[in-house]
Amino acid sequence: MSLYYVQKLLYNLNRDEAVRARFADDMDSVLADYDLTEEELTAIRKPDIGLLYVLGVNGQLLMHYAALKQFAWDEYLQAMRDGVAEHGPVREGIYAMVGE
Amino acid sequence: MPLVFAGACSHAPGITGRADRADPVQRDGLYAAFDRMRRAIEDSGAEALVVIGAEHFANFFMNNMPAFCMGMGASYTGPIEDEAWLGIDRTQIPGAPDLSRRLITNIMNEIDVAYAEEWQFDHGIMVPLHFLTPRYDMPVIPVNINCQGPPLAPLHRAWKFGKALRVACDAAPEKIAIVGTGGISHWPATPDSGKINEAWDREFLDRFVNNRRRELLSYTDEETYRDGGQGGFEIRTFVAVAGATEGATGEIWFYEPIPIFAVGCTVATMNVI
Numbered sequence: 001m002s003l004y005y006v007q008k009l010l011y012n013l014n015r016d017e018a019v020r021a022r023f024a025d026d027m028d029s030v031l032a033d034y035d036l037t038e039e040e041l042t043a044i045r046k047p048d049i050g051l052l053y054v055l056g057v058n059g060q061l062l063m064h065y066a067a068l069k070q071f072a073w074d075e076y077l078q079a080m081r082d083g084v085a086e087h088g089p090v091r092e093g094i095y096a097m098v099g100e
Numbered sequence: 101m102p103l104v105f106a107g108a109c110s111h112a113p114g115i116t117g118r119a120d121r122a123d124p125v126q127r128d129g130l131y132a133a134f135d136r137m138r139r140a141i142e143d144s145g146a147e148a149l150v151v152i153g154a155e156h157f158a159n160f161f162m163n164n165m166p167a168f169c170m171g172m173g174a175s176y177t178g179p180i181e182d183e184a185w186l187g188i189d190r191t192q193i194p195g196a197p198d199l200s201r202r203l204i205t206n207i208m209n210e211i212d213v214a215y216a217e218e219w220q221f222d223h224g225i226m227v228p229l230h231f232l233t234p235r236y237d238m239p240v241i242p243v244n245i246n247c248q249g250p251p252l253a254p255l256h257r258a259w260k261f262g263k264a265l266r267v268a269c270d271a272a273p274e275k276i277a278i279v280g281t282g283g284i285s286h287w288p289a290t291p292d293s294g295k296i297n298e299a300w301d302r303e304f305l306d307r308f309v310n311n312r313r314r315e316l317l318s319y320t321d322e323e324t325y326r327d328g329g330q331g332g333f334e335i336r337t338f339v340a341v342a343g344a345t346e347g348a349t350g351e352i353w354f355y356e357p358i359p360i361f362a363v364g365c366t367v368a369t370m371n372v373i
Contacts, residue, residue, distance in 0.1 A: 007162070058249075061156075095330065
């Protein structure tokens, strides 16, 4: 698992229009810049917003990727709920770090 | 000049981005409180506004995450997010680089603050500015306290940062306003978005406006995450304002949980003494 690089990809997508354009034009060439597992690559390509949440992606990054992929706000929230139902609890990151 | 204004407010993106989905009475009450704060800042004669925010991976990432960072740019841009998503048009915001440099230099006597001459404001600063400086004609100095990517600076360091900021402001000839902006309890951008712990919020606000230092600094991150969600880590911005106004008390101008905005919406001020 390489949560750091999944989040780095989304961070760069969120803040850099040129990266977004390249991602839209040739997604795989952008993905090749990051050290990602097959599960992560699948979740990003699909996109499986719920799985990305379960993998531990911070919502402050993920909600913008969902919006980029045309998820309306309620669809985004539901996708995360569906992801937990399908894939189980969050595995890593801030939502698995402290507390319950 | 001494500090001329201090306050705190919410910044959730839904406040502008999902405005049409809120109860109009609640929404308009919040907007009126923001406007009251705008007038108070203008009436204070402030020449610059320091916004103590908790940005959300717009400029800072875990490759090089500062605990505290201040802007030193001549200007800034924002919002970094999609304009339609946030409901705020992209614009340029004037900075105050000379004042920034003097504040940062002074604060460095107490806190190892990073600085940035480039900064794209996200909703964490743009939502407050949308209401508080709607013409974007007041120079702004952004501050970021890392509230997103642990390990986070302890609360007592946020307090100390606020105290150092106050000393620096009081040493400057300019009239300066500060506004902290963050949580209180919320679970933003998660399946629990819309959940708000009103009792926890009200207890925190009571500690804040009465500036009870020991109680404000007593929260552990584990307790905050349990009771206030990951968005609760943003209490650091309020704590910094309390540190900057140590010994003073304040007033809550607005607090109401508004679930579609995903936060207990807050507008509060601290007296400046």
